[in-house]
Amino acid sequence: MNNPVLNVKSVSKDFGGIRALDEADLVVNDKEIVALIGPNGAGKTTFFNCITGIYTPTSGDVLIDPGAKGDALRINGKKPNIVTELGMARTFQNIRLFPSMTALENVMIGMHCRTKSAVWGAISRNKATRAEERAVVERSYELLKLVGLDEFVNELSSNMPYGKQRRLEIARALATDPFLLLLDEPAAGMNPQETLELEELINQIRELFQISIMLIEHDMKMVMSMSDRIYVLEYGRMIAEGTPQEIANNPAVIKAYLGEDDDA
């Protein structure tokens, strides 16, 4: 059971002449919370895009092993929807909800790849289709309740407050039934109280679903208190890896952050 669920081996990504990721390695173990930190423009979002199929890495391997059983599957170059079907779900740094759909419908979209009624089902509305639709609505509502959005269930996502939209993205990602949840700056734009509640929610999700979570985050207080391990990215390179204590005392990390103002 000690096999990693996600194993990224020296992944690089070039944009024209710019090397946004430079042989980055990263491992996520089963039921672990891993944080990826680094200054703005370090390549964190690019890293997420590379492992979720939005970008194809220039070189390197992205290996996943959903059951942590030791039979890893190489997923670079696979389409984003395939990666999601395989069990990696993500949220976006700049929120990407479906604005003219309700909170409930947004989560229902997340369940698309776990349901299968097709044209004939849609036309005939047979028993199986109706049962599936009912199950989708029920499950979506449960997820909304879990992230504390049950009062917004029938609200258009574009009408929801910012912090709630971030939570809705988490619910939508959870609806795809992932083994690894990838959160890109989930606390961005939240006040300290909201951040605290978010931390609670993320811990609760790990307990409840027994899944691994990887997050990109700038709020060091949150990162330090909740992650099992932390990776530090700078100019596309992984410059450090370790427990929160190790990272806090790592000279390279301190140096990387010294020039920066204190937002990271």
Next chain:
Amino acid sequence: MSILTQESSQQSFLSAFLTAGCDSVAHALRKSFLAAIWFVFLTFPIMVIRVNTIENTVVWRWENMAYIAISIFFGSYIWRWLLARKEIKKDESKEETRFEGLLTQVQTKPVLKYAALGVIALIAIAFPQVVDLYQTNIMVSCLVYVVLGLGLNIVVGLAGLLDLGYVAFYAVGAYAYALCNMHWGLGFWYALPLGAVLGTLLGVLLGFPVLRLRGDYLAIVTLGFGEIIRLVLENWGEVTMGPSGISRIDRPEFFNMKMSIVDSTTYMYYIMIGLVIFTIFFVNRLQNSRIGRAWLALREDEIACQAMGIDKMKTKLLAFALGATWAGMAGVVFAAKTSFINPASFTFWESAIILSIVVIGGMGSIRGVIAGAIILVLLPEYLRDFAEFRMLLFGAIMVLVMVFRPQGLISAKRKIYKYEASNTASAGNE
């Protein structure tokens, strides 16, 4: 632009009209004056000067210049006033218009709903009995366009793919029936599913390479494909009979009975009514399903949609192919109705009309598309007396709708999944 308060008093209405979206009355007057001068200048060569080639004289028609100046002066005034008014009402425009409100009311009250449906059904059934052959024929054309519009609505309105070559599938359906009928005497009722299947197949075949493109590029490539199909029909003479087309295509038979022209047109009419009802049913169910939801999501944000596990290609292809299915069927009906087809019936102009029906009627709205088809097909038909101005009127309607009602005549309303305490997903409906 001045912010005008909406007082209903005569005074403010007058002043709002006089300033017409400008800072002051003087400014408004000057703008209209400039517009009038400009148009006089533009139309001078065609409206004022006339060369009489027989007598070799030039006739100066100054009165035309006066007409143009006056009408443009007032026209531009009214135009700007309408635009200004629209600006003020912007916030309200999201809400339903009075007409749409009425429609919603009719739909939410079962008594009214069934009464309205009953009236529509009665009119639809009685129509060919009451009017003459000519009218029935026009109505059949109109219904063909309703089916085409609803089919294209799946592609454009639901999936958000701009397809300018829709007529290709229509042509394939029509030629499939015409050729099979000519060579093997295949009957209408066998050709209808055949047209549907061929449309779907061609949809998948064409869709596969072109759906990788987006937006404008997709539009241009589909336009090209539409023209290619037409050119093939025109030039592959041995098979398609070339530009002269195929004539004497059988009309639909009813248990092998021979029918008079009037009877067979009436029969055609009822077939089309049936097909329209079937199409409405089909599109409505599709829209309110797992697939319809995926299309909506794909229209809103492709990246997020893919990241949520929806196969973009497959979902788009499905919309493209289903749209083509309906075009294929409509093509069979068209061939049977006119009993003569040639490539000239399948020009880009047809695609443009069908697209206009969808856009003007209201993208994604079934009722809108029906209204659009009725207006765009019946209006030019009844305006034959003004033949020269038909296209002008057509263009004017398009411009007016696009400026004042960009969402179409009847804006789309979809079923929204609502979660209620009773644990059921209930919904408003289209």
